Amino acid sequence: MYxxxxxxxxxxxxxxxxxxxxxxxxxxxxxxxxCEWGQxxxxxxxxxxxxxxxxxxDINDSWNSMVSIAKRTMELADHAGPGHWNDPDMLExxxxxxxxxxxxxxxxxxxxxxxxxxxxxxxxxxxPETFEILENREVIAVNQDKLGVQGKVIRSEGGNFxxxxxxxxxxxxxxxxxxxxxxxxxxxxAQELGLTKAVGYKVRDLWAxxxxxxxxxxxxxxxxxxxxxxxxxxxxxxxxxPPAITTAADGEILYPGALPIVQPGKSVTYTTSVSxxxxxxxxxxxxxxxxxxxxxxxxxxxxFKPLLPGEKSFRTTWQVTVxxxxxxxxxxxxxxxxxxxxxxTNPVTRQYTAEALVPGPAPKGDLFVSDLKWLxxxxxxxxxxxxxxxxxxxxxxxxxITIRGKVFAKGLGTHAPAQIEYYTGGNCxxxxxxVGIDDRKVNPLSLVSYEVWADNxxxxxxxxxxxxxxxxxxxxxxxxATVVRLIVRDGGNGKSYDHADxxxxxxxx
Numbered sequence: 001m002y003x004x005x006x007x008x009x010x011x012x013x014x015x016x017x018x019x020x021x022x023x024x025x026x027x028x029x030x031x032x033x034x035c036e037w038g039q040x041x042x043x044x045x046x047x048x049x050x051x052x053x054x055x056x057x058d059i060n061d062s063w064n065s066m067v068s069i070a071k072r073t074m075e076l077a078d079h080a081g082p083g084h085w086n087d088p089d090m091l092e093x094x095x096x097x098x099x100x101x102x103x104x105x106x107x108x109x110x111x112x113x114x115x116x117x118x119x120x121x122x123x124x125x126x127x128p129e130t131f132e133i134l135e136n137r138e139v140i141a142v143n144q145d146k147l148g149v150q151g152k153v154i155r156s157e158g159g160n161f162x163x164x165x166x167x168x169x170x171x172x173x174x175x176x177x178x179x180x181x182x183x184x185x186x187x188x189x190a191q192e193l194g195l196t197k198a199v200g201y202k203v204r205d206l207w208a209x210x211x212x213x214x215x216x217x218x219x220x221x222x223x224x225x226x227x228x229x230x231x232x233x234x235x236x237x238x239x240x241x242p243p244a245i246t247t248a249a250d251g252e253i254l255y256p257g258a259l260p261i262v263q264p265g266k267s268v269t270y271t272t273s274v275s276x277x278x279x280x281x282x283x284x285x286x287x288x289x290x291x292x293x294x295x296x297x298x299x300x301x302x303x304f305k306p307l308l309p310g311e312k313s314f315r316t317t318w319q320v321t322v323x324x325x326x327x328x329x330x331x332x333x334x335x336x337x338x339x340x341x342x343x344x345t346n347p348v349t350r351q352y353t354a355e356a357l358v359p360g361p362a363p364k365g366d367l368f369v370s371d372l373k374w375l376x377x378x379x380x381x382x383x384x385x386x387x388x389x390x391x392x393x394x395x396x397x398x399x400x401i402t403i404r405g406k407v408f409a410k411g412l413g414t415h416a417p418a419q420i421e422y423y424t425g426g427n428c429x430x431x432x433x434x435v436g437i438d439d440r441k442v443n444p445l446s447l448v449s450y451e452v453w454a455d456n457x458x459x460x461x462x463x464x465x466x467x468x469x470x471x472x473x474x475x476x477x478x479x480x481a482t483v484v485r486l487i488v489r490d491g492g493n494g495k496s497y498d499h500a501d502x503x504x505x506x507x508x509x
Contacts, residue, residue, distance in 0.1 A: 002050075004036035012040040013049075020049045033087065033116075038072075043079035043086060052085040052116055057381075057496050059089035059120075061097030063225060064378040067179055068417065070109045074153050074163070080114055082148035087116050094121030094130035104207065105177060105227040107133050111143035112151035112165050112175045112229070138206040139229060142173040151175065154192060158256035162188045171233040173206075178222040180257035181376060183354055185248055185273075186228075187219035193232060200238025200279055204231040212244035215311050217277040221248030221352060242343035243278020243310060249289065249335035249354040251320070254482055255456035259375055261482065262356045263425065265324035270297070270354065272316045272335045279310040284347070285339040287316045292331045292356075296321045308339070320356070328360040362425025362509070368410045369431070369505045375421040375483065381496065384420055385413035389438040390499050401501045403436040403471045408503035413438070416448045416490040416498035424484050424509065431484060433474040433505035435462060441499035442467035447491025448500045450474065454481035464491055471503070478507075 002019050004012060016034050023030050034042050034053040042053035055073045059065050073088040080086045091110060093103040110117060119134060142165060151165030151173065159179035164172055172193040176186040190201050200213045206229045213235065220228035235241075251260045251270045262268045272287040285305040291297045298319045305314040320333070333354040338347050363372055370386045377384040381392040390413040391397030401408040411433070412420065437446045446467035452460035452474070460476035478484050484507065488500040 001033040001035050004039075012036050012042075013045055016042075016046065016049050043076050047079070047084045051083055052087040054087050054089060056088060059092060061092040061095040063098055063102055064380070066092060066098070066102075066106050068380060070113070073113055073115065074161075077113070077150040077152045080150035085114060085116060086150060088113070090118040090120035091134075092120055093133055094123075094126035099225070100129045100133070101223065102225045103130070103133055105225060107136070108139060108175050108227050108229045109177065111139045112163050112173055114143060114148065114150040114165070117143060136206065138204070138209070138231070142167065142206070142229070142231070145173075155188070160184055160186050162186065162192075164193050166194065167231070171231050173229070173231055174218060175227060175229050176218075176220045176222060177227040178225065181224045181259055182253050182257055183221065183223050183248070183250055183260075185219065185221050185246070185250070187217050190214075190216045190218070190232065190234075193218075195232065196234055198234035198238075200235055202233050202235035202238060202241060203244050205229075206231060211241050212278065213238040213241040214244045214277045215279045217311070218244070219246045219275060219277055221246050223353075224355075239280070242341045243276050243280045243282060245282065245339070245341075245348075245350070246273075246275040246277065247335070247337045247350040247352050248273050249333060249352050251333065251354060251356060258483065259357050259421070260355050261423070262320070262322045262358055264322055264326040264358060267319050267321045268356075270318045270320050270333060272303075272318065272337070273313055274305070274308060274337055274339065275313040276308050276310055280342050281307055281309045282342075283307050283340040285314055286337065287314075288336045289318045289320075290334040290336070291320055294323050294326070322356075322358065326358050328358050331356045331358065359423035359425070362423060362427040363507065364427060364509050366506060366508050369422065369486070369502075369507050370410050370412055372422055372507070375423055377418070377420040379418045380415040380490070380498065382415065384418060387411060389413035389441070389501055390415045392496075399440065401503050402439040403434060403501055403503055404439065406434075406471065406503070408434065408501070410503075411505050412486070412502040414488050414500045414502065416488045416500055418488040418500065420486045422484050422507070424478065424481055424507070426480050426482060428481065428484065428507050428509035429477065429479045430508040431460075431474070431476045431478055431486075431505065434471050434503040435474050436465060436469065436471040436501060436503075437467045438499040438501045441497065443497035445493055446497040446499070447493055448498045449489045449491065450500065451487040451489065452476035452478065453485040453487060454478040455483055465500075466491075467497070
């Protein structure tokens with residue numbers, strides 16, 4: 001790997017081309033990795049210079065870092081191919097900053113993007129679960145397929161992604177990926193995948209290691225940050241495999257990707273579902289829903305289906321009531337399903353766990369937002385900082401919030417893209433702040449926008465803000481909102497100079 005640190009202003013193309021020539025002059029076979037963090041768009045010129053090139057800045061062992069790098073690399077699929085690869089940086093699998101579920105999504109994304117699978121963990125210290133992820137030969141086979149095509153996004157909406165990678169034997173690898181903090185169902189058709197029309201298709205789940213058949217729809221119920229990876233092919237003997245069945249339980253949410261908030265003393269609707277995407281029927285389908293002690297769940301539609309034909313779904317709605325005395329926290333909502341499949345002598349049982357979030361008390365008074373506990377936060381580099389600017393690394397490494405010479409003792413330090421969410425319970429009316437790029441981090445490439453959302457309604461948009469713009473006074477009406485979201489978006493240049501401050505950000509409740 002040839003890094004671009006301390007480059008003394010030498011043009012990147014010239015620097016890396018000279019190194020290529022020097023390596024070729026040795027007469028040895030050497031893999032040349034270009035690491036200038038995507039700043040000079042190497043995907044446009046480095047095909048004949050190196051074998052792989054970094055697409056972004058450095059990855060760190062966090063969900064937000066991994067996802068932001070993955071999404072940037074997804075956009076570059078057309079530039080990859082045999083001998084010239086997009087490199088989204090090393091794998092963080094096993095380093096401890098993410099869950100095993102998130103690491104599985106991480107490994108799946110890198111694999112379907114035909115990215116180099118460079119292990120970044122100390123294998124002397126990782127868990128058995130880490131080895132299960134890193135040693136999944138069927139997923140690795142997708143990554144290493146000799147056709148050498150990077151998987152492409154064929155659909156992306158609200159943090160839900162469908163990526164498809166053609167394979168050398170005619171199969172299609174497909175990844176269904178849920179970026180969000182709430183569960184979702186994602187489906188795609190064989191026709192969308194580019195497969196030839198057939199009576200039935202063979203679907204291999206590369207993580208569950210099960211094989212089923214479908215009439216043409218491939219689907220998965222995905223938990224927050226979850227994914228499902230399949231290998232799909234047209235099959236004349238489709239009937240030799242059981243029908244593909246997807247089971248799920250979903251609660252009402254305020255907006256796409258929202259946390260599953262349930263408020264004490266109120267009821268919320270959950271829906272259990274059984275989807276048969278195969279051609280053969282299943283029978284005696286029974287759904288049940290179990291809730292925490294003291295809560296109640298009442299079916300408001302039938303929970304039993306004698307026969308569920310192929311290509312049909314069965315849904316049951318449930319009224320879940322939370323007691324007024326419910327304590328704040330995250331609680332499991334457990335769905336259980338049983339049914340008879342034509343390929344199983346015994347009843348099949350499926351489990352699905354959804355989640356309910358009981359928030360703490362809604363705020364009251366005229367308050368600094370930085371004194372409140374947020375529901376969740378994401379940040380482009382490092383953590384969101386409280387009452388200091390963002391330093392890109394660990395918590396507390398930023399200095400005072402300073403915008404155009406004015407220092408703010410209170411506020412939030414973020415780096416695009418960022419989002420902070422607060423539970424307001426309909427109690428609050430207004431958000432005010434002074435916003436702008438931090439003085440010590442101003443760069444000609446700094447470019448962001450600030451937004452405030454009241455549930456699913458955008459109530460403020462700053463428009464583009466660069467490093468030389470005067471500080472902006474922000475005022476947004478959030479009356480009646482259950483959740484208030486403070487968002488910073490990257491201006492579109494993908495650079496690492498977007499240190500976006502929220503000075504004296506207040507909320508009136």
